Every structure is written in C-alpha cells, then in structure tokens.
Amino acid sequence: MTINITPAANERMRNFLASMPAAAGVRFGVKRTGCSGFAYVVDLAESMSEDDRLVEVDGVPLIVSDKNLALVDGTVIDFQRQGLNASFVFHNPNATGECGCGESFTVS
Numbered sequence: 001m002t003i004n005i006t007p008a009a010n011e012r013m014r015n016f017l018a019s020m021p022a023a024a025g026v027r028f029g030v031k032r033t034g035c036s037g038f039a040y041v042v043d044l045a046e047s048m049s050e051d052d053r054l055v056e057v058d059g060v061p062l063i064v065s066d067k068n069l070a071l072v073d074g075t076v077i078d079f080q081r082q083g084l085n086a087s088f089v090f091h092n093p094n095a096t097g098e099c100g101c102g103e104s105f106t107v108s
Contacts, residue, residue, distance in 0.1 A: 001073045003028065003064070005057050009079040009088060013060045016044055024048050025061030028077070029068035037106045038071065042088050070094070071107060 005013065013026045027045035030038040048054065051066045064072060076091040097106045 001053070001055065001064075001069055003055060003057055003062060003072060003074075004076045005060060005062075006076065006078040009077045010058050010060055012079040012088070013042075017060070020044050020046075022046070025054060025063045027063045028072065029065050030071050040088070040090050042077070 016026060017023055023044045024047050025045050027041065027043050029041050031041050033039045045052075045063045048063055049065075052063050053066060053069065055062045055064060071094055072092065074093040078089040078091070080087065080089050094107050
C-alpha cells in the first residue's frame, strides 16, 4: 500500500500531532456520505485498533483501517490555502467520479 503526502500536508499533519503529543498518529480514511458515496477523513487518532495499519510517510504516522486500504491506496494528500480557506486535497487514483460540490467521490 502506498500513500504519499506533499510537504505542505506533511507540515500541517506535524502541527496537528504537535498539538496532541499523546496521539498515536493521523487517521486517514473514508466514510460513507455525500451524493457520490465516500468522503475523506483526516483526524488525530488517540489510539489504534486491531484492524488499523500504521504507515509511516515522511516521518508522519498515518493510521489507516484495513477496510479503507483498497479505497485510499495510491492517494496523494496535499494541503492547500486559498484566501481564507485551507483544506486537505486528495488525488486518489481509485476515484472514478466526484459529486458536483466536490465533497464526495465514488469508486468502481
């Protein structure tokens, strides 16, 4: 499994982790939602469960659930600022479509 993060995303994730030193890592995955089916989740993980996999990416501990692995494999995570807005941006080779608002994606 491969997940890559850009330098901007790396910096943002390290800042998240610095704000909660006891965190096990940054959880990355998807949840069912939106008009296309899935939305990305990026959050601090306090702990890991049995079905989690720890992936170290450029010094950032990413925690990915086994059930999400196939959906996020190959994803590049970026962090972009546009005016007052800032958010993670995902380039996922598994996504076959996105909803019009860009909040969710679908896979085949």
